[in-house]
Amino acid sequence: MAHELMDRVISRTTLRGAAFLLAGASVFLLASCREDMHNQPKFIPLRENQFYADGRSARPQVEGTIARGQLQDDPLLYTGKVNGQEVDQFPFAITEKDLARGRERFNIFCSPCHSQLGDGNGMIVQRGFKKPPSYFDPRLMKAPAGHFFNVMTNGWGAMGDYSAQVPVADRWRIAAYIRALQLSQTAKSSDVAAGQKLVSHAPENGAGVTSKLEAHVTDNREAK
Secondary structure, three states: OOHHHHHHHHHHHHHHHHHHHHHHHHHHHHHHHOOOOHHHOOOOOEEEOOOOOOOOOOOOOOOOOOOOOOOOHHHHHHHHHOOOOOOOOOOOOOOHHHHHHHHHHHHHHHHHOOOOOOOOOOOHOOOOOOOOOOOHHHHHOOOOOHHHHHHHHHEEEOOOOOEEEEEEEEHHHHHHHHHHHHHHHHHHHHHHOOOOOOOOOOHHHHHHHHHHHHHHHHHHHHHH
């Protein structure tokens, strides 16, 4: 009787031990099969991958894909052109507030080369860098507003583009202010509408030609 009881105890102990050993081994095996953060199941950019027929892990964009915020569905607004030609037209009405913003942006980004007067004698030119053309050059006096926007967007000659530094709307405001600078230096008293007051001194940074520019832009848009 005692021997049978002892055999049962030994058998149960052996079974329990075996169960514990099996459970421990299972945990060890499962732990060895896990995916840690240092070994992520992902495609590494520009690394070869045999899953696709072309062997590339980076996939081309679906045709017609447009990045968020990059839907440029207005050619005039985003290029300054209509049917591939630069136009003397603004995509939105220019107000006095827009001109003030344009002057501020111009003085920050443009005046170091072009000067605050727009004559091309900015501070870096005085320090020995190449002089840009004056806005009062006959060629630029005849240039459409879309030309100035296009130059800011894509660059011109030695000038790099400012598309990363200046948003689209501000580029148009700067173009409007450039037109204001041109008018401030070339306008005649006969250009002022009847009933408007003439000042006896040159307005600071061309601010006094705001009304004339607004009238010019409005008439231009209506003509288009």
